[in-house]
Amino acid sequence: MSSDSLVKGYEPSGIEERWYRYWEEKGFFDAKDKSGQKSYAIVIPPPNVTGVLHMGHALNITIQDILCRYHRLCGDNVLWMPGTDHAGIATQNVVERNLAEKGVTRDQLGREKFIDEVWKWREKSGGAIINQLKRLGASCDWKRERFTMDSGLSQAVRKVFVQLYKDDLIYKGQYIINWCPRCRTALAELEVDHEEQDSFLYYIKYPFVGSKDGLVVATTRPETMFGDTAVAINPMDDRYRGLDFDSVMLPLTNKTIPIIRDSYVDTEFGTGALKVTPAHDPNDFTLGEKHNLDRVKVIDDDGKMTEDAGEFKGMDRFECRKKALVALENLGLLVKTEPLKNSVGHCYRCKTVVEPSLSRQWFVRVAPLAKEAADAVRNGKTRIIPANWSKTYFDWLDNIQDWCISRQIWWGHRIPVWKCSECGEVMVEEVDPDRCSACGSSSILQETDVLDTWFSSALWPFSTMGWPEETDLLKTFYPTQALVTGFDILFFWVARMMMMGTRFMGEVPFEDVYIHALVRDENGKKMSKSKGNVIDPIKVIDTHGADAFRFTLAAFAAQGRDVKMSEDRVIGYRNFVNKLWNAARFTLMHLDGDTGSVSLDDDLSIVDRWILSRALATAEAVKTGIDSYKFNEAASAVYQFVWHEFCDWYLEASKPALYDKEGRARRDVSRRVLAKVLKDILIMLHPFMPFVTEEIWSIMPTVKGSIMEAGFPFDETLIDSVRNIGVEEKISYAFALVTAIRNIRGEMNIAPSAELNVSMQTPDDNEKHFIEENSSIIKNLSRLESLVVSGMGEPPASCAAAVVSGTIIYVSLKGVIDFDKEEQRLEKELEKVTKELLSVSKRLSNESFLDKAPEDVVDKVRLQKDALEDKAEKLKVNLDKIKKINL
């Protein structure tokens, strides 16, 4: 392919798809089960099969892909394990909704047929998100894709369940759990979203038996009163010291309930009298246990009132609240109502208000596991990055409650527990039994509940690698090197993987846990469908390209800070992609077929040396950035280098040589340097922008194969020798000369196309020599017609002047110079210098600074002062001259 085929602007569509297919077909994403190489593994946070790609995924996947592609370039054997999560409740909800459109309920269908429907749905539309990940460029080893309901993973789930049961870490018990009346299942504590809302606190009088007086209780949930089995007061509460009664009448029923005394009751809140509903409140449950109270369930699994609610039976719980209040008011028992903000739990899947309710469920006794998981981080076996998340992690694990793992839904891993209907024997088995192990009866029934989705995700790092088999994959890649995820699933997922990993593998699942930020909209608001501020990543990719999008995500992913996404930013980085594209066009225009590599024998110019040394420094910055999960630093280092060093300065500075104005030898060296630096840039950028870099790579005549095989970092032996002392200083001196001339041009409003005549005076022979040697570069960069260098002498007539280091620059403006303007300009410049000089002098006249500051700092300031004084001096001379003319 020749450079003619490069269009002027980069067009990502088509190119991305083509390269993705190529990489996949050639097996570039494949991990080796066994290899002598260093291994690097990441397991993907499995998106829900119901999932649609959102910004959070995009950031998460981009970061992982940067890590994986970078490590492949470093020569590691990389495994990026992909897959999806069966997402019990979420998926069941989706399929139920679809059935509802056809007028069918899951109960009508029955369990087996319903599960068939779910699998069918999964076959049809469950993999959508995988294709979206591919659009982003995710380089997962797709041949190993797993699903949490795979037979292999299901086997792992069973083994873990049975083992935990045997270790007495799983039990069944009756407790208050969170019940979602819409999903009709129990939820774990974590699956409840607490939202503060405006409620009311109702003061209700519970009369003493045979008296008009009574105890006034305060409650936000009057509908649960039918389940009250006591009223509690604090024994230390003076208001109730001389209380003669030991029971009250529960209004709207004929029940008498006892008054109990317990220090748990907060005397500050409400009236100091607490209605106790052991079946619908976790605290009341504990209180009830202590005082031996009855547990009366008054709200059923559908959120409707039970028989115990008397006339309110069958009524919805919220309807009942209203009606009961009316009834109480009619009886004169509603004493007062006051507004109150309290937090109410909602189902994290369907947002229904959850009902704390008494229920028999399966639990994991999680404290011993939690301790191991916490210790692993305390011992440094796993690092959490940024480290401040460790505190959150410890706080949660140190105060953990038992984990309710049973769900009353059908889609999921059915709990492997059977009960004999003849003798009552309970069997917990890895393989389905066909008869009772005690009495031999074949009349055995399996538990109907399924496990919490997070139970299987907790095993993900090793179940996906074939556990419980002792596979080569496990040996090669467990523990993994990094886990990349958002903090929102630190507890749900990360902590539980830590528990299960340490327990069942005897080793932590990952060395590093990198917690990235949340992606918000441009105003910092959480993206949500209801707010209508959702940006669809796929649309962004369609319009601006995956490379620009990925680079945006990386550039804004500073640790510990949310990413505010807006299209403007993506456009900015799309421009960067285009800039790279055009730099490549320029390079290819000048490469003449097979250009050789740069060698030590080459007669490298100062700009050649400079750009080679800067390229290495940039590669190091990229490496450091990625190694320390500071993707924004890596991204901005390479951005800065490509645009403002390579394009702005080097390409321009190399033009005289490339256009053969300095001889054939120079031109050839310049070509080789150009080719090498562009190649280095492509490799550095590849983890961030895989598509455009591969595209340009494929057109470069100087390279072979895929960029994915190129190797990172670069050949340091060559560049180290280039990096001799003084290159940076010399080049910045040269650039400062150019900038000074450009500055005069700008300030004096001289057309960029006008070619200027410049003379320079310097007392330093080395500087004089340097300018002469590089005059073609300086002339080209500042568009000069002529450049004359001499020792110090009389200033030429009709000139604008500037001072750089010891050198005075005179820009001849014969006939055009505006002396007023030049006077203003010089005055401004002098003012700036004087100000700086003042601050520097002040520091140097401070005794204690000279005394206590390190010598190198003091020396630096002294040099600074000398230079500034010199500059001020020269500026003054010129200013005086101009002033005389103006007079």
Add this chain to the structure above:
RNA sequence: GGGCGAAUAACUCAGUUGGUAGAGUGCAACCCUUACAAGGUUGAAGUCACAGGUUCGAGCCCUGUUUCGCCCACCA
């Protein structure tokens, strides 16, 4: 109630053991100069939230205050 984080240019944000503030966007001026107008050159613009303290020196360290965001908690 406990914890975490943020406050720096008009906007969005960097700022690596403390050495005197940077970028992108936007803005202004001039330019289609042979890679790129999705571009180039130049320029204007900051009491680093506030108040103290440590230090020769603080955006950075310490204490307190204000405002905002998030997480956790059994706020009847």
